[in-house]
Amino acid sequence: MTGTEDKTIARQICLELISSGGFGRAVYSDVEGLIVRPAHAARASDDGITDSDFSGDHDFDAGPGSVEYTCLTAAGPPLLADDAHAHPAMADMLDSTDYVVAPILASSTVIGMLHVAARAPLAIDGRDLECLGVYQGAAGAAFSRDAWSEVAVGHYTAVRQAVTAVVEDAGRIISADFEIGGVTSSDAQVPRLQSPAINFAIEESLTKRETEVMRLIAQGLSNAEIAERLFIGVETVKSHVKKVLRKIGAVNRSEAISLYLDNGNRSR
Template sequence: MNSASAGRAGHALSDLDRQLRALLDLPPASEPMSLQSVLRDARHTTEFAVRVDSRTAVVDATLISRSLSLQLTLHKFFVERRTATMQALPSSLRRLSGVDDRTMTRVLCEELVSTAGFGRAVFSGVCDGALRPTHQATATGDGVESIEFAGDLRVEVAEDSAEQTCITTAGGPRRVESADADPRMAELLATRAYAVAPVLMSSSVSAVVHVVPAAPLAIDDDDLRCLGAYQGAASAAFSRDVWSDIAIAHHAAVRRAAETIVEDASRVTADDFDIGAEVPSEVHPPPLAVPAVNLQIENCLTSRETEVMRLIAQGLSNAEIADRLFIGIETVKSHVKKVLRKIGAVNRSEAISLYLDKG
Protein backbone atom coordinates (compact mmCIF):
# COMPACT_ATOMS: atom_id res chain seq x y z
CA MET A 1 0.00 0.00 0.00
CA ASN A 2 1.32 3.44 -0.93
CA SER A 3 0.74 6.74 0.87
CA ALA A 4 -2.15 7.71 -1.42
CA SER A 5 -4.03 4.48 -0.66
CA ALA A 6 -3.29 4.88 3.04
CA GLY A 7 -4.66 8.42 2.85
CA ARG A 8 -7.93 7.19 1.34
CA ALA A 9 -8.20 4.53 4.05
CA GLY A 10 -7.59 7.23 6.64
CA HIS A 11 -10.43 9.39 5.27
CA ALA A 12 -12.80 6.42 5.33
CA LEU A 13 -11.77 5.57 8.89
CA SER A 14 -12.29 9.18 9.99
CA ASP A 15 -15.84 9.17 8.54
CA LEU A 16 -16.66 5.89 10.31
CA ASP A 17 -15.27 7.24 13.56
CA ARG A 18 -17.54 10.30 13.37
CA GLN A 19 -20.57 8.03 12.86
CA LEU A 20 -19.61 5.79 15.77
CA ARG A 21 -19.02 8.74 18.08
CA ALA A 22 -22.44 10.16 17.22
CA LEU A 23 -24.17 6.84 17.96
CA LEU A 24 -22.24 6.46 21.23
CA ASP A 25 -22.96 10.06 22.31
CA LEU A 26 -19.25 10.83 22.38
CA PRO A 27 -17.94 14.33 21.65
CA PRO A 28 -16.50 14.68 18.14
CA ALA A 29 -12.78 14.13 17.82
CA SER A 30 -10.51 17.05 17.05
CA GLU A 31 -9.74 17.69 13.40
CA PRO A 32 -7.31 14.93 12.37
CA MET A 33 -3.83 16.22 11.56
CA SER A 34 -2.33 12.95 10.32
CA LEU A 35 -2.97 9.27 9.73
CA GLN A 36 -1.52 8.56 13.16
CA SER A 37 -4.08 10.84 14.84
CA VAL A 38 -6.94 9.29 12.82
CA LEU A 39 -5.82 5.82 13.89
CA ARG A 40 -5.44 6.87 17.53
CA ASP A 41 -8.93 8.44 17.68
CA ALA A 42 -10.56 5.44 16.00
CA ARG A 43 -8.87 3.03 18.40
CA HIS A 44 -10.16 4.94 21.42
CA THR A 45 -13.68 4.97 19.96
CA THR A 46 -13.82 1.23 19.24
CA GLU A 47 -12.33 0.44 22.67
CA PHE A 48 -15.15 2.46 24.23
CA ALA A 49 -17.75 0.84 21.97
CA VAL A 50 -16.94 -2.72 23.03
CA ARG A 51 -17.23 -1.74 26.71
CA VAL A 52 -20.81 -0.41 26.51
CA ASP A 53 -23.92 -2.58 27.06
CA SER A 54 -24.67 -5.42 24.66
CA ARG A 55 -27.66 -3.76 22.95
CA THR A 56 -25.55 -0.84 21.71
CA ALA A 57 -22.72 -3.19 20.77
CA VAL A 58 -25.04 -5.25 18.55
CA VAL A 59 -26.45 -2.17 16.82
CA ASP A 60 -22.99 -0.81 16.08
CA ALA A 61 -21.37 -4.16 15.26
CA THR A 62 -21.08 -3.45 11.53
CA LEU A 63 -19.54 -0.02 12.04
CA ILE A 64 -17.17 -1.38 14.67
CA SER A 65 -16.12 -4.22 12.36
CA ARG A 66 -15.46 -1.85 9.45
CA SER A 67 -13.51 0.50 11.72
CA LEU A 68 -11.34 -2.32 13.06
CA SER A 69 -10.71 -3.55 9.52
CA LEU A 70 -9.51 -0.12 8.40
CA GLN A 71 -7.40 0.22 11.55
CA LEU A 72 -5.72 -3.08 10.70
CA THR A 73 -5.11 -1.86 7.14
CA LEU A 74 -3.37 1.27 8.40
CA HIS A 75 -1.35 -0.72 10.94
CA LYS A 76 -0.10 -2.91 8.09
CA PHE A 77 0.80 0.19 6.10
CA PHE A 78 2.92 1.56 8.94
CA VAL A 79 4.63 -1.80 9.49
CA GLU A 80 5.41 -2.20 5.78
CA ARG A 81 6.68 1.37 5.58
CA ARG A 82 8.93 0.89 8.61
CA THR A 83 10.24 -2.45 7.30
CA ALA A 84 11.06 -1.02 3.87
CA THR A 85 12.91 1.90 5.44
CA MET A 86 14.96 -0.32 7.75
CA GLN A 87 15.91 -2.62 4.87
CA ALA A 88 17.06 0.29 2.70
CA LEU A 89 18.80 2.20 5.50
CA PRO A 90 22.21 0.41 5.45
CA SER A 91 22.70 1.01 1.72
CA SER A 92 21.57 4.61 2.10
CA LEU A 93 24.08 5.27 4.89
CA ARG A 94 26.86 3.67 2.82
CA ARG A 95 26.04 6.01 -0.06
CA LEU A 96 26.24 8.90 2.37
CA SER A 97 29.65 7.87 3.68
CA GLY A 98 31.05 7.54 0.17
CA VAL A 99 30.66 11.19 -0.91
CA ASP A 100 32.85 14.20 -0.22
CA ASP A 101 31.74 17.15 1.91
CA ARG A 102 30.94 19.26 -1.17
CA THR A 103 28.10 16.96 -2.18
CA MET A 104 27.31 15.61 1.29
CA THR A 105 24.58 18.17 2.04
CA ARG A 106 22.69 17.49 -1.19
CA VAL A 107 22.95 13.70 -0.91
CA LEU A 108 21.89 13.80 2.75
CA CYS A 109 18.70 15.70 1.92
CA GLU A 110 17.90 13.43 -1.02
CA GLU A 111 18.41 10.25 1.04
CA LEU A 112 16.18 11.56 3.83
CA VAL A 113 13.38 11.98 1.29
CA SER A 114 13.92 9.02 -1.04
CA THR A 115 14.86 6.39 1.57
CA ALA A 116 13.65 7.63 4.96
CA GLY A 117 10.33 8.73 3.46
CA PHE A 118 10.17 12.34 4.66
CA GLY A 119 8.28 14.86 2.56
CA ARG A 120 11.02 17.49 2.72
CA ALA A 121 14.55 17.83 4.11
CA VAL A 122 16.57 21.04 4.52
CA PHE A 123 20.27 21.30 5.43
CA SER A 124 21.49 24.50 7.07
CA GLY A 125 24.95 25.52 8.20
CA VAL A 126 25.38 27.23 11.57
CA CYS A 127 27.19 30.59 11.52
CA ASP A 128 27.35 32.92 14.56
CA GLY A 129 24.19 31.42 16.00
CA ALA A 130 22.22 31.88 12.77
CA LEU A 131 21.17 29.28 10.19
CA ARG A 132 22.23 29.41 6.55
CA PRO A 133 20.05 26.97 4.55
CA THR A 134 22.06 25.52 1.66
CA HIS A 135 20.11 22.57 0.22
CA GLN A 136 16.56 21.27 0.13
CA ALA A 137 15.05 18.05 -1.20
CA THR A 138 11.29 17.63 -1.68
CA ALA A 139 9.22 14.56 -2.53
CA THR A 140 7.31 14.90 -5.81
CA GLY A 141 5.13 12.63 -7.87
CA ASP A 142 8.13 11.92 -10.10
CA GLY A 143 10.66 11.31 -7.31
CA VAL A 144 12.81 13.88 -5.51
CA GLU A 145 13.35 17.53 -6.43
CA SER A 146 16.61 18.99 -5.11
CA ILE A 147 17.45 22.69 -5.01
CA GLU A 148 20.33 24.80 -3.72
CA PHE A 149 19.51 27.98 -1.81
CA ALA A 150 21.07 31.34 -2.58
CA GLY A 151 24.23 32.01 -0.61
CA ASP A 152 22.86 35.09 1.16
CA LEU A 153 19.89 33.31 2.78
CA ARG A 154 20.22 33.69 6.56
CA VAL A 155 17.77 32.78 9.32
CA GLU A 156 18.28 34.43 12.70
CA VAL A 157 17.34 31.82 15.29
CA ALA A 158 14.58 32.88 17.66
CA GLU A 159 15.16 32.65 21.39
CA ASP A 160 13.61 29.65 23.15
CA SER A 161 13.00 27.96 19.79
CA ALA A 162 13.74 24.30 19.13
CA GLU A 163 16.52 25.41 16.80
CA GLN A 164 18.28 27.36 19.55
CA THR A 165 18.03 24.37 21.89
CA CYS A 166 19.34 22.12 19.13
CA ILE A 167 22.39 24.33 18.53
CA THR A 168 23.25 24.87 22.20
CA THR A 169 22.70 21.35 23.56
CA ALA A 170 23.85 19.23 20.58
CA GLY A 171 21.51 16.37 21.44
CA GLY A 172 19.54 13.94 19.33
CA PRO A 173 16.67 14.66 16.92
CA ARG A 174 13.77 16.70 18.32
CA ARG A 175 10.12 16.61 17.34
CA VAL A 176 8.99 20.23 16.98
CA GLU A 177 5.46 21.40 17.69
CA SER A 178 3.91 24.77 16.94
CA ALA A 179 4.85 26.39 20.26
CA ASP A 180 8.63 25.97 19.95
CA ALA A 181 8.98 26.20 16.16
CA ASP A 182 11.20 28.96 14.81
CA PRO A 183 8.88 31.30 12.83
CA ARG A 184 11.20 31.83 9.86
CA MET A 185 12.12 28.16 9.54
CA ALA A 186 8.44 27.25 9.84
CA GLU A 187 7.75 29.65 6.97
CA LEU A 188 10.53 28.12 4.89
CA LEU A 189 9.29 24.59 5.63
CA ALA A 190 5.62 25.61 5.14
CA THR A 191 4.66 23.91 8.42
CA ARG A 192 5.11 24.31 12.16
CA ALA A 193 5.26 20.54 12.75
CA TYR A 194 8.66 19.10 11.85
CA ALA A 195 11.80 17.54 13.33
CA VAL A 196 15.29 18.98 13.65
CA ALA A 197 18.67 17.38 14.39
CA PRO A 198 22.14 18.89 14.91
CA VAL A 199 25.13 17.79 12.83
CA LEU A 200 28.41 17.75 14.73
CA MET A 201 31.86 18.48 13.36
CA SER A 202 34.28 17.10 15.95
CA SER A 203 32.47 18.23 19.12
CA SER A 204 30.67 21.39 17.99
CA VAL A 205 27.40 21.87 16.09
CA SER A 206 28.26 22.91 12.55
CA ALA A 207 24.86 22.41 10.91
CA VAL A 208 21.27 21.32 11.47
CA VAL A 209 18.89 19.20 9.41
CA HIS A 210 15.13 19.84 9.27
CA VAL A 211 12.68 17.20 8.05
CA VAL A 212 8.96 17.52 7.31
CA PRO A 213 6.69 14.45 7.26
CA ALA A 214 5.15 13.31 4.01
CA ALA A 215 1.42 14.08 3.98
CA PRO A 216 -0.79 12.73 5.44
CA LEU A 217 1.70 11.42 8.02
CA ALA A 218 3.12 12.88 11.22
CA ILE A 219 6.62 12.42 12.58
CA ASP A 220 6.65 9.52 15.05
CA ASP A 221 9.30 7.84 17.20
CA ASP A 222 10.40 5.58 14.33
CA ASP A 223 11.03 8.66 12.18
CA LEU A 224 13.15 10.20 14.94
CA ARG A 225 15.23 7.03 15.25
CA CYS A 226 15.73 6.97 11.49
CA LEU A 227 16.72 10.65 11.47
CA GLY A 228 19.14 9.88 14.30
CA ALA A 229 20.90 7.30 12.12
CA TYR A 230 21.43 9.89 9.37
CA GLN A 231 22.49 12.46 11.98
CA GLY A 232 25.21 10.10 13.22
CA ALA A 233 26.40 9.23 9.71
CA ALA A 234 26.61 12.88 8.64
CA SER A 235 28.41 13.90 11.84
CA ALA A 236 30.91 11.07 11.41
CA ALA A 237 31.54 12.01 7.78
CA PHE A 238 32.13 15.69 8.54
CA SER A 239 34.34 14.85 11.54
CA ARG A 240 36.29 12.40 9.38
CA ASP A 241 37.10 15.19 6.94
CA VAL A 242 38.23 17.41 9.81
CA TRP A 243 40.56 14.72 11.17
CA SER A 244 41.92 14.09 7.69
CA ASP A 245 42.75 17.78 7.33
CA ILE A 246 44.46 17.75 10.74
CA ALA A 247 46.47 14.65 9.83
CA ILE A 248 47.56 16.22 6.53
CA ALA A 249 48.63 19.36 8.38
CA HIS A 250 50.62 17.29 10.88
CA HIS A 251 52.31 15.34 8.08
CA ALA A 252 53.23 18.59 6.35
CA ALA A 253 54.64 20.04 9.57
CA VAL A 254 56.72 16.92 10.25
CA ARG A 255 57.99 16.89 6.67
CA ARG A 256 59.02 20.56 6.87
CA ALA A 257 60.77 19.95 10.19
CA ALA A 258 62.63 16.96 8.76
CA GLU A 259 63.71 18.94 5.70
CA THR A 260 64.99 21.74 7.95
CA ILE A 261 66.99 19.28 10.07
CA VAL A 262 68.55 17.71 6.97
CA GLU A 263 69.44 21.13 5.54
CA ASP A 264 70.97 22.25 8.85
CA ALA A 265 72.94 19.01 9.17
CA SER A 266 74.27 19.32 5.62
CA ARG A 267 75.30 22.93 6.19
CA VAL A 268 77.04 22.10 9.47
CA THR A 269 78.89 19.16 7.91
CA ALA A 270 80.04 21.17 4.90
CA ASP A 271 80.93 24.47 6.57
CA ASP A 272 81.81 23.91 10.20
CA PHE A 273 83.75 20.66 10.38
CA ASP A 274 87.36 20.16 9.41
CA ILE A 275 88.61 16.64 9.95
CA GLY A 276 91.46 16.70 12.50
CA ALA A 277 90.88 20.31 13.52
CA GLU A 278 90.10 21.33 17.05
CA VAL A 279 86.58 22.30 17.88
CA PRO A 280 86.43 25.62 19.79
CA SER A 281 85.14 25.19 23.31
CA GLU A 282 82.39 27.76 22.79
CA VAL A 283 80.94 25.81 19.86
CA HIS A 284 78.23 23.34 20.85
CA PRO A 285 76.39 20.93 18.57
CA PRO A 286 72.73 21.85 18.05
CA PRO A 287 70.29 19.95 20.26
CA LEU A 288 68.56 17.01 18.63
CA ALA A 289 64.81 17.25 18.13
CA VAL A 290 63.10 14.47 20.11
CA PRO A 291 59.69 13.39 18.82
CA ALA A 292 56.89 14.01 21.28
CA VAL A 293 55.62 10.90 23.05
CA ASN A 294 51.91 10.69 23.73
CA LEU A 295 51.87 9.06 27.16
CA GLN A 296 48.09 9.34 27.42
CA ILE A 297 47.67 7.05 24.42
CA GLU A 298 50.69 4.81 25.11
CA ASN A 299 49.53 4.05 28.65
CA CYS A 300 46.59 2.09 27.24
CA LEU A 301 48.79 0.08 24.82
CA THR A 302 51.11 -2.87 25.28
CA SER A 303 54.82 -2.38 24.66
CA ARG A 304 54.59 -3.94 21.18
CA GLU A 305 51.49 -1.88 20.34
CA THR A 306 53.36 1.23 21.48
CA GLU A 307 56.20 0.41 19.06
CA VAL A 308 53.67 -0.06 16.27
CA MET A 309 51.88 3.22 17.13
CA ARG A 310 55.15 5.18 17.05
CA LEU A 311 56.05 3.74 13.65
CA ILE A 312 52.55 4.50 12.35
CA ALA A 313 53.03 8.10 13.51
CA GLN A 314 56.26 8.19 11.48
CA GLY A 315 54.29 7.27 8.37
CA LEU A 316 55.59 3.71 7.91
CA SER A 317 53.47 1.20 6.02
CA ASN A 318 52.55 -2.23 7.39
CA ALA A 319 55.32 -3.83 5.36
CA GLU A 320 57.89 -1.33 6.61
CA ILE A 321 56.77 -1.86 10.20
CA ALA A 322 57.11 -5.63 9.74
CA ASP A 323 60.69 -5.19 8.46
CA ARG A 324 61.58 -2.79 11.27
CA LEU A 325 60.24 -5.03 14.06
CA PHE A 326 61.16 -8.37 12.41
CA ILE A 327 57.60 -9.70 12.57
CA GLY A 328 55.12 -10.90 9.97
CA ILE A 329 52.88 -8.46 8.13
CA GLU A 330 49.73 -10.25 9.37
CA THR A 331 50.97 -9.74 12.92
CA VAL A 332 51.42 -6.05 12.15
CA LYS A 333 47.87 -5.82 10.82
CA SER A 334 46.59 -7.43 14.01
CA HIS A 335 48.51 -4.94 16.16
CA VAL A 336 47.23 -2.02 14.05
CA LYS A 337 43.61 -3.12 14.49
CA LYS A 338 44.09 -3.39 18.26
CA VAL A 339 45.71 0.05 18.41
CA LEU A 340 42.90 1.68 16.40
CA ARG A 341 40.26 0.06 18.59
CA LYS A 342 41.95 1.05 21.87
CA ILE A 343 42.49 4.71 20.98
CA GLY A 344 39.10 5.13 19.27
CA ALA A 345 40.38 5.82 15.74
CA VAL A 346 38.63 4.68 12.57
CA ASN A 347 41.75 4.63 10.37
CA ARG A 348 45.51 5.24 10.38
CA SER A 349 45.16 8.92 9.51
CA GLU A 350 42.94 9.58 12.51
CA ALA A 351 45.29 7.54 14.74
CA ILE A 352 48.25 9.68 13.63
CA SER A 353 46.26 12.84 14.18
CA LEU A 354 45.19 11.78 17.68
CA TYR A 355 48.73 10.75 18.60
CA LEU A 356 50.44 13.90 17.30
CA ASP A 357 47.70 16.24 18.45
CA LYS A 358 48.03 15.13 22.08
CA GLY A 359 51.74 14.49 22.07
Protein backbone atom coordinates (compact mmCIF):
# COMPACT_ATOMS: atom_id res chain seq x y z
CA MET A 1 0.00 0.00 0.00
CA THR A 2 1.49 3.33 -1.02
CA GLY A 3 -1.17 5.97 -1.55
CA THR A 4 -2.88 8.06 1.09
CA GLU A 5 -6.24 7.00 -0.36
CA ASP A 6 -5.36 3.31 0.13
CA LYS A 7 -4.37 3.94 3.75
CA THR A 8 -7.64 5.74 4.35
CA ILE A 9 -9.62 2.81 2.92
CA ALA A 10 -7.73 0.31 5.10
CA ARG A 11 -8.36 2.35 8.24
CA GLN A 12 -12.04 2.81 7.43
CA ILE A 13 -12.53 -0.90 6.85
CA CYS A 14 -10.93 -1.79 10.20
CA LEU A 15 -13.02 0.75 12.07
CA GLU A 16 -16.22 -0.42 10.35
CA LEU A 17 -15.48 -4.05 11.20
CA ILE A 18 -15.38 -3.04 14.87
CA SER A 19 -18.17 -0.45 15.03
CA SER A 20 -20.67 -2.03 12.59
CA GLY A 21 -19.46 -5.61 12.22
CA GLY A 22 -19.28 -6.15 15.97
CA PHE A 23 -15.82 -7.74 15.97
CA GLY A 24 -13.37 -7.23 18.82
CA ARG A 25 -10.23 -6.84 16.71
CA ALA A 26 -9.53 -6.21 13.02
CA VAL A 27 -6.31 -6.02 11.02
CA TYR A 28 -5.78 -5.04 7.39
CA SER A 29 -2.53 -6.26 5.79
CA ASP A 30 -0.87 -5.67 2.45
CA VAL A 31 0.34 -8.78 0.64
CA GLU A 32 3.49 -9.26 -1.43
CA GLY A 33 3.86 -12.86 -2.57
CA LEU A 34 3.59 -14.82 0.66
CA ILE A 35 4.73 -11.91 2.81
CA VAL A 36 1.95 -10.42 4.93
CA ARG A 37 2.52 -6.80 5.94
CA PRO A 38 0.06 -5.59 8.62
CA ALA A 39 -0.81 -1.99 7.75
CA HIS A 40 -3.64 -0.99 10.08
CA ALA A 41 -5.41 -2.43 13.12
CA ALA A 42 -8.37 -1.52 15.29
CA ARG A 43 -9.74 -2.98 18.50
CA ALA A 44 -12.73 -2.53 20.74
CA SER A 45 -12.43 -1.85 24.46
CA ASP A 46 -14.53 -0.54 27.29
CA ASP A 47 -13.19 2.93 26.49
CA GLY A 48 -14.22 2.77 22.82
CA ILE A 49 -12.31 1.93 19.64
CA THR A 50 -8.57 2.41 19.23
CA ASP A 51 -6.63 2.02 16.00
CA SER A 52 -3.04 2.25 14.82
CA ASP A 53 -0.81 2.07 11.74
CA PHE A 54 2.17 -0.26 11.28
CA SER A 55 5.44 0.34 9.46
CA GLY A 56 6.98 -3.08 8.87
CA ASP A 57 7.51 -4.15 12.49
CA HIS A 58 4.93 -6.94 12.25
CA ASP A 59 5.62 -8.42 8.77
CA PHE A 60 5.61 -12.21 8.55
CA ASP A 61 5.87 -15.05 6.02
CA ALA A 62 2.62 -16.96 5.48
CA GLY A 63 4.31 -20.34 5.19
CA PRO A 64 2.62 -23.64 4.28
CA GLY A 65 0.39 -24.98 7.01
CA SER A 66 -0.98 -21.61 8.09
CA VAL A 67 -4.51 -20.47 7.32
CA GLU A 68 -2.94 -17.40 5.70
CA TYR A 69 -1.11 -19.61 3.19
CA THR A 70 -4.37 -21.37 2.26
CA CYS A 71 -6.11 -18.02 2.03
CA LEU A 72 -3.50 -16.59 -0.37
CA THR A 73 -3.29 -19.65 -2.62
CA ALA A 74 -7.02 -20.30 -2.80
CA ALA A 75 -8.05 -16.61 -3.05
CA GLY A 76 -11.56 -17.57 -2.04
CA PRO A 77 -14.06 -16.81 0.73
CA PRO A 78 -13.12 -16.15 4.39
CA LEU A 79 -11.47 -19.00 6.29
CA LEU A 80 -11.57 -19.85 9.99
CA ALA A 81 -8.30 -20.41 11.83
CA ASP A 82 -7.74 -22.79 14.73
CA ASP A 83 -4.94 -23.74 17.11
CA ALA A 84 -3.25 -25.92 14.47
CA HIS A 85 -3.37 -23.45 11.57
CA ALA A 86 -3.32 -19.98 13.13
CA HIS A 87 -0.12 -18.07 12.41
CA PRO A 88 1.67 -17.19 15.67
CA ALA A 89 2.39 -13.62 14.55
CA MET A 90 -1.26 -12.88 13.76
CA ALA A 91 -2.54 -14.79 16.79
CA ASP A 92 -0.34 -12.52 18.90
CA MET A 93 -1.73 -9.39 17.24
CA LEU A 94 -5.34 -10.57 17.68
CA ASP A 95 -4.80 -12.13 21.12
CA SER A 96 -6.51 -15.26 19.82
CA THR A 97 -6.01 -18.30 17.62
CA ASP A 98 -9.74 -18.28 16.91
CA TYR A 99 -9.89 -15.75 14.08
CA VAL A 100 -11.13 -15.37 10.50
CA VAL A 101 -9.02 -14.33 7.52
CA ALA A 102 -10.16 -13.18 4.06
CA PRO A 103 -8.11 -12.27 0.96
CA ILE A 104 -8.76 -8.91 -0.72
CA LEU A 105 -8.72 -9.09 -4.52
CA ALA A 106 -8.34 -6.31 -7.07
CA SER A 107 -8.54 -7.36 -10.73
CA SER A 108 -8.24 -11.05 -9.71
CA THR A 109 -5.01 -10.38 -7.83
CA VAL A 110 -4.67 -10.76 -4.05
CA ILE A 111 -3.46 -7.36 -2.83
CA GLY A 112 -4.37 -7.57 0.84
CA MET A 113 -5.85 -9.53 3.69
CA LEU A 114 -8.40 -8.93 6.44
CA HIS A 115 -8.18 -10.57 9.86
CA VAL A 116 -10.88 -10.35 12.54
CA ALA A 117 -11.38 -11.85 15.97
CA ALA A 118 -14.46 -11.86 18.17
CA ARG A 119 -14.75 -9.74 21.26
CA ALA A 120 -14.24 -11.88 24.38
CA PRO A 121 -15.97 -13.93 25.65
CA LEU A 122 -17.75 -14.43 22.30
CA ALA A 123 -16.51 -16.94 19.73
CA ILE A 124 -16.41 -16.78 15.94
CA ASP A 125 -19.40 -18.41 14.24
CA GLY A 126 -20.91 -18.82 10.77
CA ARG A 127 -22.51 -15.40 10.83
CA ASP A 128 -19.10 -13.85 11.39
CA LEU A 129 -17.83 -15.62 8.26
CA GLU A 130 -20.75 -14.23 6.26
CA CYS A 131 -20.23 -10.75 7.69
CA LEU A 132 -16.54 -10.70 6.82
CA GLY A 133 -17.42 -11.94 3.33
CA VAL A 134 -19.46 -8.77 2.80
CA TYR A 135 -16.56 -6.58 3.90
CA GLN A 136 -14.21 -8.65 1.77
CA GLY A 137 -16.20 -7.79 -1.37
CA ALA A 138 -16.57 -4.14 -0.41
CA ALA A 139 -12.85 -3.76 0.24
CA GLY A 140 -11.96 -5.37 -3.09
CA ALA A 141 -14.35 -3.05 -4.91
CA ALA A 142 -12.94 0.00 -3.15
CA PHE A 143 -9.33 -0.82 -4.00
CA SER A 144 -10.25 -1.77 -7.59
CA ARG A 145 -12.09 1.53 -8.03
CA ASP A 146 -9.07 3.40 -6.71
CA ALA A 147 -6.75 1.56 -9.11
CA TRP A 148 -8.98 2.22 -12.15
CA SER A 149 -9.25 5.89 -11.16
CA GLU A 150 -5.48 6.17 -11.37
CA VAL A 151 -5.52 4.53 -14.82
CA ALA A 152 -8.25 6.89 -16.02
CA VAL A 153 -6.34 9.94 -14.80
CA GLY A 154 -3.24 8.68 -16.59
CA HIS A 155 -5.14 8.27 -19.87
CA TYR A 156 -6.74 11.69 -19.52
CA THR A 157 -3.39 13.38 -18.82
CA ALA A 158 -1.71 11.65 -21.77
CA VAL A 159 -4.51 12.66 -24.14
CA ARG A 160 -4.47 16.28 -22.99
CA GLN A 161 -0.70 16.43 -23.45
CA ALA A 162 -0.96 14.94 -26.96
CA VAL A 163 -3.68 17.37 -27.99
CA THR A 164 -1.78 20.33 -26.55
CA ALA A 165 1.37 19.32 -28.45
CA VAL A 166 -0.55 19.07 -31.75
CA VAL A 167 -2.19 22.45 -31.24
CA GLU A 168 1.13 24.09 -30.37
CA ASP A 169 2.83 22.59 -33.44
CA ALA A 170 -0.02 23.72 -35.67
CA GLY A 171 0.15 27.20 -34.19
CA ARG A 172 3.87 27.49 -34.84
CA ILE A 173 3.49 26.43 -38.48
CA ILE A 174 0.55 28.72 -39.14
CA SER A 175 2.29 31.71 -37.56
CA ALA A 176 5.59 31.09 -39.39
CA ASP A 177 5.74 33.76 -42.11
CA PHE A 178 9.16 33.52 -43.71
CA GLU A 179 10.50 33.57 -47.26
CA ILE A 180 13.20 31.36 -48.77
CA GLY A 181 14.24 32.04 -52.37
CA GLY A 182 11.06 33.95 -53.05
CA VAL A 183 8.80 31.13 -51.84
CA THR A 184 6.68 32.00 -48.82
CA SER A 185 5.62 29.53 -46.18
CA SER A 186 2.11 29.50 -47.61
CA ASP A 187 3.49 28.27 -50.96
CA ALA A 188 6.02 25.83 -49.53
CA GLN A 189 5.13 22.26 -48.75
CA VAL A 190 4.51 22.00 -45.03
CA PRO A 191 5.60 18.75 -43.39
CA ARG A 192 2.66 16.70 -42.22
CA LEU A 193 2.14 16.81 -38.48
CA GLN A 194 2.06 13.64 -36.49
CA SER A 195 -1.23 13.52 -34.62
CA PRO A 196 -2.59 10.90 -32.25
CA ALA A 197 -3.66 7.72 -34.06
CA ILE A 198 -7.42 7.60 -34.48
CA ASN A 199 -9.52 4.45 -34.65
CA PHE A 200 -11.51 5.33 -37.78
CA ALA A 201 -13.57 2.17 -37.38
CA ILE A 202 -15.15 3.86 -34.35
CA GLU A 203 -16.05 6.93 -36.40
CA GLU A 204 -17.70 4.72 -39.03
CA SER A 205 -20.06 3.41 -36.35
CA LEU A 206 -21.11 6.92 -35.30
CA THR A 207 -23.31 9.57 -36.87
CA LYS A 208 -21.73 12.83 -38.06
CA ARG A 209 -22.77 14.66 -34.89
CA GLU A 210 -21.63 11.81 -32.64
CA THR A 211 -18.26 11.83 -34.42
CA GLU A 212 -17.94 15.55 -33.71
CA VAL A 213 -18.73 14.91 -30.07
CA MET A 214 -16.23 12.02 -29.89
CA ARG A 215 -13.46 14.19 -31.35
CA LEU A 216 -14.12 16.89 -28.77
CA ILE A 217 -14.22 14.33 -25.96
CA ALA A 218 -10.80 13.16 -27.14
CA GLN A 219 -9.56 16.75 -26.77
CA GLY A 220 -10.57 16.68 -23.14
CA LEU A 221 -13.51 19.08 -23.43
CA SER A 222 -16.29 18.99 -20.85
CA ASN A 223 -19.97 18.70 -21.77
CA ALA A 224 -20.39 22.45 -21.33
CA GLU A 225 -17.39 23.18 -23.56
CA ILE A 226 -18.66 20.78 -26.23
CA ALA A 227 -22.10 22.43 -26.12
CA GLU A 228 -20.50 25.84 -26.61
CA ARG A 229 -18.30 24.60 -29.45
CA LEU A 230 -21.18 22.91 -31.34
CA PHE A 231 -23.84 25.53 -30.46
CA ILE A 232 -26.14 22.96 -28.86
CA GLY A 233 -27.54 22.43 -25.36
CA VAL A 234 -25.66 20.65 -22.58
CA GLU A 235 -28.46 18.07 -22.23
CA THR A 236 -28.17 17.33 -25.94
CA VAL A 237 -24.45 16.81 -25.48
CA LYS A 238 -25.09 14.43 -22.60
CA SER A 239 -27.44 12.42 -24.82
CA HIS A 240 -24.84 12.23 -27.60
CA VAL A 241 -22.13 11.20 -25.11
CA LYS A 242 -24.29 8.35 -23.78
CA LYS A 243 -24.96 7.11 -27.31
CA VAL A 244 -21.26 7.29 -28.20
CA LEU A 245 -20.22 5.33 -25.10
CA ARG A 246 -22.87 2.69 -25.77
CA LYS A 247 -21.95 2.28 -29.44
CA ILE A 248 -18.22 1.88 -28.86
CA GLY A 249 -18.60 -0.23 -25.72
CA ALA A 250 -16.95 2.16 -23.27
CA VAL A 251 -18.02 2.54 -19.65
CA ASN A 252 -16.78 6.12 -19.30
CA ARG A 253 -15.12 8.98 -21.18
CA SER A 254 -11.58 7.89 -20.29
CA GLU A 255 -12.10 4.42 -21.76
CA ALA A 256 -13.75 5.96 -24.83
CA ILE A 257 -10.70 8.19 -25.36
CA SER A 258 -8.38 5.20 -24.94
CA LEU A 259 -10.30 3.14 -27.52
CA TYR A 260 -10.51 6.08 -29.91
CA LEU A 261 -6.84 7.03 -29.82
CA ASP A 262 -4.92 3.87 -28.91
CA ASN A 263 -5.97 1.63 -31.83
CA GLY A 264 -5.90 3.98 -34.79
CA ASN A 265 -3.30 2.14 -36.84
CA ARG A 266 -5.47 -0.96 -37.19
CA SER A 267 -8.48 0.53 -38.89
CA ARG A 268 -7.40 3.30 -41.17
